[in-house]
Amino acid sequence: xTKTTLWYLVFALIMFxxxxxxxxxxxxxxxxxxxxxxxxxTLRQIRxxxxxENGIWVLNQNPNISIREFPPGQIVKQxxxxxxxxxFLKRTDRVEVYRKLITNTKIxxxxxxxxxxxxxxxxxxxISVVSWIIxxxxxxxxxxxxxxxxxxxxxxxxPFEYLLKSLDNFRLKNNQSLxxxxxxxxxxxxxxxxxxxxxxxxxxDYQNLKEFSENASHEMQTPIAIAKGKLELLLExxxxxxxxxxxxxxxxxxxxxxxxxxxxxxxxxxxENEEFSTADVxxxxxxxxxxxxxFQELGEMQGIQLTANIEQEVSLKIDNSxxxxxxxxxxxxxxxxxxxxxxxxxxxxxxxxxxxNTGMAPTAPTDQLFQRFKKNEQSRGTLGLGLAIxxxxxxxxxxxxxxxxxxxxxxxxxxF
Amino acid sequence: xxxxxxxxxRDLLDNILAYLVSGDFICESASSKAEAIDKLxxxxxxxxxxxxxxxxxxxxxxxxxxxxxKPDTGVLIISAKNSLDDRLKGLDLGADDYLTKPFxxxxxxxxxxxxxxxxxxxxxxxxxxNEIAIHTSNHEVLVNDDILELTLKxxxxxxxxITNKNRVLTKQAIAEHLWGDNVDYLQNFDFVxxxxxxxxxxxxxxxxxxxxxxxxxxxxxxxxK
Numbered sequence: 012x013t014k015t016t017l018w019y020l021v022f023a024l025i026m027f028x029x030x031x032x033x034x035x036x037x038x039x040x041x042x043x044x045x046x047x048x049x050x051x052x053t054l055r056q057i058r059x060x061x062x063x064e065n066g067i068w069v070l071n072q073n074p075n076i077s078i079r080e081f082p083p084g085q086i087v088k089q090x091x092x093x094x095x096x097x098x099f100l101k102r103t104d105r106v107e108v109y110r111k112l113i114t115n116t117k118i119x120x121x122x123x124x125x126x127x128x129x130x131x132x133x134x135x136x137x138i139s140v141v142s143w144i145i146x147x148x149x150x151x152x153x154x155x156x157x158x159x160x161x162x163x164x165x166x167x168x169x170p171f172e173y174l175l176k177s178l179d180n181f182r183l184k185n186n187q188s189l190x191x192x193x194x195x196x197x198x199x200x201x202x203x204x205x206x207x208x209x210x211x212x213x214x215x216d217y218q219n220l221k222e223f224s225e226n227a228s229h230e231m232q233t234p235i236a237i238a239k240g241k242l243e244l245l246l247e248x249x250x251x252x253x254x255x256x257x258x259x260x261x262x263x264x265x266x267x268x269x270x271x272x273x274x275x276x277x278x279x280x281x282x283e284n285e286e287f288s289t290a291d292v293x294x295x296x297x298x299x300x301x302x303x304x305x306f307q308e309l310g311e312m313q314g315i316q317l318t319a320n321i322e323q324e325v326s327l328k329i330d331n332s333x334x335x336x337x338x339x340x341x342x343x344x345x346x347x348x349x350x351x352x353x354x355x356x357x358x359x360x361x362x363x364x365x366x367x368n369t370g371m372a373p374t375a376p377t378d379q380l381f382q383r384f385k386k387n388e389q390s391r392g393t394l395g396l397g398l399a400i401x402x403x404x405x406x407x408x409x410x411x412x413x414x415x416x417x418x419x420x421x422x423x424x425x426x427f
Numbered sequence: 428x429x430x431x432x433x434x435x436x437r438d439l440l441d442n443i444l445a446y447l448v449s450g451d452f453i454c455e456s457a458s459s460k461a462e463a464i465d466k467l468x469x470x471x472x473x474x475x476x477x478x479x480x481x482x483x484x485x486x487x488x489x490x491x492x493x494x495x496x497k498p499d500t501g502v503l504i505i506s507a508k509n510s511l512d513d514r515l516k517g518l519d520l521g522a523d524d525y526l527t528k529p530f531x532x533x534x535x536x537x538x539x540x541x542x543x544x545x546x547x548x549x550x551x552x553x554x555x556x557n558e559i560a561i562h563t564s565n566h567e568v569l570v571n572d573d574i575l576e577l578t579l580k581x582x583x584x585x586x587x588x589i590t591n592k593n594r595v596l597t598k599q600a601i602a603e604h605l606w607g608d609n610v611d612y613l614q615n616f617d618f619v620x621x622x623x624x625x626x627x628x629x630x631x632x633x634x635x636x637x638x639x640x641x642x643x644x645x646x647x648x649x650x651x652k
Contacts, residue, residue: 230507231507232507232527232528232529233436233439233507233528234438235528235529236439236442236507236528236529236530237436237438237439237442238529239529239530239531240439240442240443240446240529240532241438241442243442243446243531243532243533243595244442244445244446244532246594246595246597246645247449247594247595253643253644256642256643256644256645257644257645259645260597260644260645263597263599264599266529267599267611270529271611305607305609306609308606309606309609309610309613312618312621313613313618339609343609343612346612347612347613347614393612393614397612
């Protein structure tokens with residue numbers, strides 16, 4: 012709005028300047044013409060006042076007129092000249108510009124030299140008067156424009172401002188159409204219609220996606236459950252050879268992987284859709300403590316020592332189940348990519364959560380390990396989604412997560 | 428023990444029936460909400476296996492009906508929705524347990540029996556297998572009337588074995604039963620062997636037979652055959 016006004020004013024300034032120059036030259040032309048006309052009229056009056064013999068003296072009393080009679084017989088070229096001249100004026104004590112008519116003319120068989128002068132309006136005066144007018148006009152226009160703008164944006168742009176505000180407050184997952192203000196302005200009407208249509212489409216798409224991710228979970232897990240059950244029943248049948256048992260087992264493992272893959276991808280979608288947003292603050296220390304306790308025994312069985320140093324009453328604004336998933340994924344990651352007789356250390360204080368573990372050197376750059384399906388060569392058989400889930404949870408909860416590696420020690424840090 | 432399985436997926440229903448019927452269960456099935464309500468109003472069941480998503484409504488509505496009309500029936504929910512919300516809602520409405528698809532049939536069997544023991548017999552039950560008797564009310568195991576000292580995990584393992592006697596239990600099914608879903612990150616479940624070995628040693632020390640048969644590479648089977 013202010014930008015448009017500014018441009019209007021710059022444009023107006025240019026136009027007014029050009030207009031000023033034109034006005035000055037026009038005024039000068041008119042003044043010239045009028046002055047010349049006045050001089051010629053005076054000449055005509057002198058001519059009409061003939062015979063002049065007695066009048067010359069009287070006329071010469073006028074400081075602006077000088078008449079002189081040529082001696083008879085002198086050959087004089089009869090012509091009329093108009094020119095500008097400078098005359099020192101005692102009255103104002105300075106040199107003024109005068110317009111002068113000089114003519115040699117014949118009045119009733121006698122030749123006269125007549126000079127008539129008239130004070131001329133000075134160029135400087137014209138310029139200053141015209142500028143004065145233009146500047147005031149410009150100031151008046153500026154004031155009018157600003158006032159007009161104010162009124163327009165208060166009234167005409169109200170539906171637009173309203174639309175901006177409701178766009179600002181618009182949230183996809185609220186499943187609520189955008190509210191607009193009815194308007195008679197054609198452009199805003201179209202804008203309102205367009206934005207309404209667009210947001211409704213977005214809401215619909217979002218709902219569809221959400222429904223899909225939920226249905227996909229159900230629809231995919233059921234056939235997997237069926238297949239797993241059939242394999243389990245197959246194991247019951249007598250006289251299966253070792254080879255056959257091995258085939259059943261490896262099929263079972265693949266099914267487990269598909270099942271986990273589906274669940275992880277759906278989880279990622281759900282987190283992306285911000286289905287887990289919360290305003291509640293939970294006791295994060297408790298979440299970490301419980302999960303560390305759960306994994307301690309599993310770690311022991313793998314020959315990995317899991318120790319924790321947890322500061323109490325660390326609170327965090329995060330969804331309950333997301334907090335759980337976050338910590339579980341971090342711990343699984345640390346245990347999974349460990350070495351024989353390795354260790355995992357968990358540190359929690361009010362500024363950050365750190366999971367430090369022994370492990371082989373990563374073959375991929377550490378920051379890339381947050382990408383989906385990106386994993387180290389030695390981690391074949393894993394899904395490669397654990398850290399992607401960790402990253403996504405951190406992203407939606409505005410937490411910073413970093414991955415550092417040095418001398419066979421991996422360190423994942425989440426800064427609150 | 429009389430069981431009603433409410434599941435609309437025919438194949439899954441067949442799997443469950445095939446697995447459970449070979450035990451001492453009397454199984455009936457319903458594949459819709461209407462059919463389920465119909466059967467529930469006519470007969471009494473000990474335990475109901477309930478799928479949440481049914482073609483003509485939510486399984487949670489059946490839960491509400493049961494809570495009002497048949498509060499003595501045990502309910503095990505099976506659902507593909509691995510969400511905490513559904514789990515809490517189901518348990519709030521009076522379900523006894525919640526199992527997420529896909530599950531091991533052996534796990535389903537163990538959970539149904541656990542519900543039955545808690546519900547019908549107020550925990551006063553003895554699970555017997557030849558010379559072994561498990562008093563589930565006080566977690567006591569007797570072998571030839573001598574008290575056998577077991578760790579909690581060994582106790583759970585033995586109960587799981589006897590509940591699924593004569594069946595092949597994969598190492599993974601055992602691991603998931605004892606340590607929950609969190610074991611899914613592990614590449615192999617060989618650590619189960621350590622617990623099996625200890626259990627076997629303890630039972631045999633009390634003069635019991637070695638019932639735990641190893642099925643090479645796959646898992647174990649508890650059997651006297």
